[in-house]
Amino acid sequence: MEKLKSGLLFETPAQNRYLYDSNIKSTTLCHPLFHHILTLDDNGVDIKSWFNDIKTKGEPLEIKDIDTFAIQDIEYYVHKFLLFKANGYLTETGQQEKLGCRVEPEVVETALANVEQLIFEVTEDCNLKCKYCTFGEFYVEDPNRKSKTPDIDAALKLLDFLEERWNSNHNRFLKKEIRVGFYGGEPLLNIEFIEKIIDRVNSIDLKNRGQFIFIMTTNGVLVKKYMDFLVKHDFHLIISLDGNEAHNTHRVFKNGKPAFPAIMESINALKERYPDFFKDNTSFISVLHDKNSVSEVYDFFEKQFDKQPNITSLNNDGIDESQKEAFLNTYKNFTEHLLQAENYNEIEEKNFVRLPNIQNINTFLNNGNHFIFLNLKGLKRSKGESTRYPTSTCIPFAGKTFMTAKGTLLACEAIDHKYVLGTVSPDKVNVDYKAVAAQYNAWYDHVVKQCHTCYGADQCKWCIFNLDLTENGPSCPGYQGPDEFSRDLAIQMEFFEKKPWYYRKLLKGAEHV
Amino acid sequence: MSKNEVGKNGKNDIGKKKKYWFFVDTHVHISIKKDHILFYNTLTGQTLEFTGEPLILRLTKRLKADRNLRVIGLKAGELRDPAIMKFVGRIRGMFMGDIMDAAYSKAKPAQLPPYLHVGEQENPEESGIPLGTKMIDYLDRIMLYINQSCPQDCGVCAEAFRQFPCCTSRGDSKTAKEMDISKLRYLIKILEPTELEEIIISGGNILSYSHIGEMSTLLRSLPMMKTFYIHYLNIALNIADQTGSLGHFRDMDSRLKIPVTFPVQEEKFKRALDVLNREGFEASFIYVIRGEKDFQAAERLNTIYNIDAAGYQTVYQPFFTGENLEFFKQNVYYDRDDITAEKPTFKDIFARSMINSLDFGMLTIKPDGSIYPNINAPKLGTLGVETLPKLINKELFGGKSWKRIRKNVQPCKSCVYERVCPPISNYSNAIGKYNLCRIWPQT
Numbered sequence A: 001m002e003k004l005k006s007g008l009l010f011e012t013p014a015q016n017r018y019l020y021d022s023n024i025k026s027t028t029l030c031h032p033l034f035h036h037i038l039t040l041d042d043n044g045v046d047i048k049s050w051f052n053d054i055k056t057k058g059e060p061l062e063i064k065d066i067d068t069f070a071i072q073d074i075e076y077y078v079h080k081f082l083l084f085k086a087n088g089y090l091t092e093t094g095q096q097e098k099l100g101c102r103v104e105p106e107v108v109e110t111a112l113a114n115v116e117q118l119i120f121e122v123t124e125d126c127n128l129k130c131k132y133c134t135f136g137e138f139y140v141e142d143p144n145r146k147s148k149t150p151d152i153d154a155a156l157k158l159l160d161f162l163e164e165r166w167n168s169n170h171n172r173f174l175k176k177e178i179r180v181g182f183y184g185g186e187p188l189l190n191i192e193f194i195e196k197i198i199d200r201v202n203s204i205d206l207k208n209r210g211q212f213i214f215i216m217t218t219n220g221v222l223v224k225k226y227m228d229f230l231v232k233h234d235f236h237l238i239i240s241l242d243g244n245e246a247h248n249t250h251r252v253f254k255n256g257k258p259a260f261p262a263i264m265e266s267i268n269a270l271k272e273r274y275p276d277f278f279k280d281n282t283s284f285i286s287v288l289h290d291k292n293s294v295s296e297v298y299d300f301f302e303k304q305f306d307k308q309p310n311i312t313s314l315n316n317d318g319i320d321e322s323q324k325e326a327f328l329n330t331y332k333n334f335t336e337h338l339l340q341a342e343n344y345n346e347i348e349e350k351n352f353v354r355l356p357n358i359q360n361i362n363t364f365l366n367n368g369n370h371f372i373f374l375n376l377k378g379l380k381r382s383k384g385e386s387t388r389y390p391t392s393t394c395i396p397f398a399g400k401t402f403m404t405a406k407g408t409l410l411a412c413e414a415i416d417h418k419y420v421l422g423t424v425s426p427d428k429v430n431v432d433y434k435a436v437a438a439q440y441n442a443w444y445d446h447v448v449k450q451c452h453t454c455y456g457a458d459q460c461k462w463c464i465f466n467l468d469l470t471e472n473g474p475s476c477p478g479y480q481g482p483d484e485f486s487r488d489l490a491i492q493m494e495f496f497e498k499k500p501w502y503y504r505k506l507l508k509g510a511e512h513v
Numbered sequence B: 001m002s003k004n005e006v007g008k009n010g011k012n013d014i015g016k017k018k019k020y021w022f023f024v025d026t027h028v029h030i031s032i033k034k035d036h037i038l039f040y041n042t043l044t045g046q047t048l049e050f051t052g053e054p055l056i057l058r059l060t061k062r063l064k065a066d067r068n069l070r071v072i073g074l075k076a077g078e079l080r081d082p083a084i085m086k087f088v089g090r091i092r093g094m095f096m097g098d099i100m101d102a103a104y105s106k107a108k109p110a111q112l113p114p115y116l117h118v119g120e121q122e123n124p125e126e127s128g129i130p131l132g133t134k135m136i137d138y139l140d141r142i143m144l145y146i147n148q149s150c151p152q153d154c155g156v157c158a159e160a161f162r163q164f165p166c167c168t169s170r171g172d173s174k175t176a177k178e179m180d181i182s183k184l185r186y187l188i189k190i191l192e193p194t195e196l197e198e199i200i201i202s203g204g205n206i207l208s209y210s211h212i213g214e215m216s217t218l219l220r221s222l223p224m225m226k227t228f229y230i231h232y233l234n235i236a237l238n239i240a241d242q243t244g245s246l247g248h249f250r251d252m253d254s255r256l257k258i259p260v261t262f263p264v265q266e267e268k269f270k271r272a273l274d275v276l277n278r279e280g281f282e283a284s285f286i287y288v289i290r291g292e293k294d295f296q297a298a299e300r301l302n303t304i305y306n307i308d309a310a311g312y313q314t315v316y317q318p319f320f321t322g323e324n325l326e327f328f329k330q331n332v333y334y335d336r337d338d339i340t341a342e343k344p345t346f347k348d349i350f351a352r353s354m355i356n357s358l359d360f361g362m363l364t365i366k367p368d369g370s371i372y373p374n375i376n377a378p379k380l381g382t383l384g385v386e387t388l389p390k391l392i393n394k395e396l397f398g399g400k401s402w403k404r405i406r407k408n409v410q411p412c413k414s415c416v417y418e419r420v421c422p423p424i425s426n427y428s429n430a431i432g433k434y435n436l437c438r439i440w441p442q443t
Helices: A032-042 A047-057 A071-086 A105-113 A152-166 A187-202 A223-232 A260-273 A275-281 A294-305 A321-330 A334-340 A344-354 A356-367 A433-451 A482-498 A501-506 B054-064 B082-093 B132-136 B181-191 B212-220 B232-236 B266-279 B292-305 B325-331 B336-342 B346-354 B388-398 B426-431
Strands: A007-011 A017-021 A026-030 A061-063 A067-069 A117-121 A178-183 A212-218 A236-240 A282-287 A310-312 A400-403 A408-410 A422-424 B019-024 B028-033 B036-041 B047-051 B071-075 B097-101 B115-118 B141-145 B198-202 B225-229 B254-260 B283-289 B313-318 B362-365 B370-372
Touching (some): A017 A482, A026 A032, A105 A152, A117 A152, A152 A400, A152 A422, A178 A187, A187 A212, A187 A223, A223 A260, A294 A310, A294 A344, A310 A334, A334 A344, A344 A356, A356 A501, A482 A501, B028 B054, B047 B054, B047 B082, B047 B336, B054 B071, B181 B212, B198 B212, B232 B266, B313 B325, B325 B426, B362 B388
Parallel strands (some): A117 A400, A212 A236, B225 B254
Antiparallel strands (some): A017 A026, B019 B071, B028 B036, B362 B370
């Protein structure tokens, strides 16, 4: 069984030195001499013998560019080192036992009955032809994508199937709402389907769940036309828009005309007619690319709508080899550009945990520290660390169930349509819980070998569907050896060196012990 | 002060403005109550206390401030203050923190102090998060009183079970002297899919339970540890024609706990021991100790009958009679040395600041199906009337047993040891005070 070092040493750009121990789940600030001793130990030096030699020689120790230290100082830190060793620091840790969880068929069945979000792909068609669309020119073409719309009877059958489960003993929620999402293509191109789904959903009598909430991701062009309907059903609207006119040059109609004027007309109409709905129920998502910048996008939405958009990078999965250069010319990494933004501090103040770099720090705090517990029972359990699923992939159907226009069921709208978990027809919903569990476990087994030697496995943010699940794979882009993990630790500690007050803010609600 | 604490390059070049970073390590628990300060080292169990020292209080508050994250700057001039120098030296000497030349790095370092954060603290009935089996997962142990009848008259029966797990024939159940088998069947069915660690069966004399045969069959279907409380005098009664016998508890993951009360009936003790030796059960003797005399008697039994050598465990369980407070003060009350010897970890400290780990996760069920979060607490509900998840939720979000912590009681809430001390036990109910300690003798 492969073992990893539990103690990792790292240094921040400000040259402060730390020890992070994954067994203790704690970060310790180190005096340079203590750090030197820990480094020697890390390099396999027997510290007791080393110190005996120093004592015999009776000479002080010089650490280059730091200082010269007397024997009694060295002795002090040798004692501190031994104390740490005696208390479980600086040992070994095994990911293999931690990542032993596998999906059981019952888990799949229960997850489906407790699904939090049901999403329909309302149409594969779109009224825009955005250059960077995942079904556009940069990406390997899906020959099966042919502007299809789903069979309404199949979708209604799925609702019959889920109604039964929502009201069954498998449901474990008391009052939690169920979100029903409409996704495309451009969903408003198939309003008839949406109306029928909403009529059926509103006829469902939920015995143990809260209300239904409708969500839609749209390009905004048709919002003006259907705004009465959207407001009537209290939709939560997510509109894709990349900033001002110049920022939106990739967003065009099929005839190549810019879409920005039509989108803005639509949004402004909504804002004027339904100001409260616009304020409370409307949010924006923007793609970062060669035509805009982080600061400009935030600035546009703040001035225009008094809102903060969610910004994403272009999807860099499934790129057509022949388009690679064009893609790279268009692509910008959001996190990198965010940190380079002139007004980064202002952006951070307003967006905070929504920013990917802050989310990384939050993940580290939640998974890499000994004082975070999922619930009260975690405080009591004396058993060893419980096992968990490899990667951060959702349990099938636990978060989302996505019905495609072709009538297949997927775990999420953001994954390749080849990862089918079930099918829906007007006569039948076909989900083989045992087969789904077996498939997930096979995928887990496929990727987990790499996790076993990954120092970042405790803080993994990767979904298996973003990894190569073929025989060639996986080669996880998030894989971290000790150096990569130490580098990330240094980034996280540097953040708190500069902004210590954010520590408490991130651990909001925490009790100071 | 050693060379490296003085300054980079070891020169005596320190002006008053030369700066040092003084920090307290993350393995140290810091507590401040008024002008009392406690530093507790979770690696060594050692404590460092300061009282009525405004300068130290000010420094400690600075260390604890959100803007400092346990690292503060001290100028050489400040370090010349004997009080500060002594404080820094003591922290450093006990491996609770350190001081270093600020010139070793380019900017102020930070520590990530332990702020306890527990998710899922909203009441699911209000927020709609999953209840069902997730709530059942909170259950670790169930103590089940299956009957209230016992032929013995051992003197501690009415009170001992209120102080520690024991048998009793005074269960207060007015409607049922023994548990209806249908209730037991219902309970076992609920518990089958859970991750319960232990089910504890007590009475009365459980060997005389009318449905002992079916009960043992039902218990065999459960994977968790089964613990049976049987008074030694009832084991001594274990005769062939009795309705029940220890044989029922064979072929399952089980152990016996055998209360022994004093004065002991030695012939019967010997007979009980013979039965146990014959049956070959894992067993512990729970000596119910009222004072020195009982302690001596227990020691004598151990020696004469080679209890330890025979593989049995022994527990000396103090029993408060109302008249033996001095014995408790000497043998149960704890002091600073006991804390150091116990060396509570940070996880213990976290737990003690949020839950009572003696009670948390445990429900007690009486023969009539009444359910309690603690034997001395008000009734939570009734088996079969309310579901277990609902009752667990009720205790978690409205009850006072599972969350019976020192932070909420006087005088402990005013003491710097509040989160380091052991959880409040049922002895506090019996004695009528929470601080069963000698930390502050005057309280």
